[in-house]
Amino acid sequence: MKRKNTFVFSLWMLAVILTTSCIHDIEYDADEFDGKILSRITGYGGISQDTNDWMYFNLRTGEVFNENFSGEDIKEGEQIERTDWDFAFCGYHMRTNSGTSGHGRGGALDAGSGEYENWTSSSQLPADAAWVTDTDKDVYVTYSQKDWYSYLNKNGLDENEHPWFDPNSGPQRTLTSANKLLDNAIAVSGPPMTYTPSYHTYIIRCADGETYFKLQIVSWYNTHTEIDDTGGQLSYYIDKLN
Template identity: 60%
Template sequence: MKAIIKSILLLMLGGLSVSSCVKYDAEPFEGKTLPRVTGYSTGVTNDWLYFNLRTGERFNALAPNRDIPEGEQRDRTDWDLAFCGYRLRTNSGTSGDGLGGAIDLGYGNYDRWTSAGQLPVDAPWVEDTDTDVYVTMSQNDWNKYLIEHQLDFNENPWFDPNRGPAKMLTSANPVLAQSMSFSGPPPVYTPSFHTYAVRTADGKRFFKIQIISWYDANTEIGDTGGRISYYCDELE
């Protein structure tokens, strides 16, 4: 319950303008926040930030594709979890050659899960696919797509008032894709507050994760996306 209460307070604060004079005595968020915004707003569609949960190492933390260019992650086992906007990858299936994957442990109860021995033995570990999850295309990549296919810019706008910005399929984890839902326009990002278990690339260690917010509580909400805030701890 502690995690859920903190989550609600964080979302309330995230909706406040930085110019607001209202002060809330909310308990500080003790989880993690991505080091930078990822995804289409950086001008790169598949802008993934990778984490090695076993060592704490981060890849592409300073700029898109700087350490692990898109596509090269498949042959590497030195990463376990990745973020692009509000989508996530595990080192499994179409995303990587590792033994990763994810399972849904249900709504809330983040503090309940403390050890790998608690994980359901019959739970199907879901690997990444490239046929189920969409990411928002950057406007630069959408323009390149129109030019390549000789399509009219006016008839094919990047942002459609009825459908939102252009999207494309990517390689990602379909279970973790349920951790955050999108509706709009106007854009509304709603976390499921489910707890998920993630298996590392070597298949030997397990981490729990709960997505808290798409917004950065320290900045004013705009159209450039947000930075995922989340809890992530190892299951001993």
């Protein structure tokens, strides 16, 4: 009986070794991420510690504003009069040069789940597309701790009675001007906070009203680094429609 058990055990060990060997020999052909990654974290967690910390992009020329820190090129409020930007990030929130965010003819359109590769030309856009423009009544951004405590001091409120972070509701937030449709690109829940991309393709209409880009958010994290608790350096695809 002992010899039989030993024989069975030996066969089991051989199967494990062969299986493990096969696993190590597998070559995975997953494509390396070749999209865009934000050059820094924006929003309340960024180096500037500003609530409205927006990084702006002129998609038509490739120019980037506030690439190194908040307000470096465009201070909050100054973007409204400018038409040399098309799109902006603040954390997982986004702006288009439209509505309350800018005087451009921008906007956003939901092109559905996936489908990114299928969108190649602006001629595919429906003539009656319902473009969503920016508002200042729908999107909340997280207060930076610096701005929250400045707000409390300005209004004579006690820090202990009005903490920046509440275990039940998370950090304090405030309304901003942004595109409510693009807020659907990442579903946020918690605490603890989780960020789940929708993988929808969105069409961004530029400030000139006649140039279009497609956008897909891939991750809340920098896909070239190990995922940890320091998200906010988004990974995404963005390409021009012919």
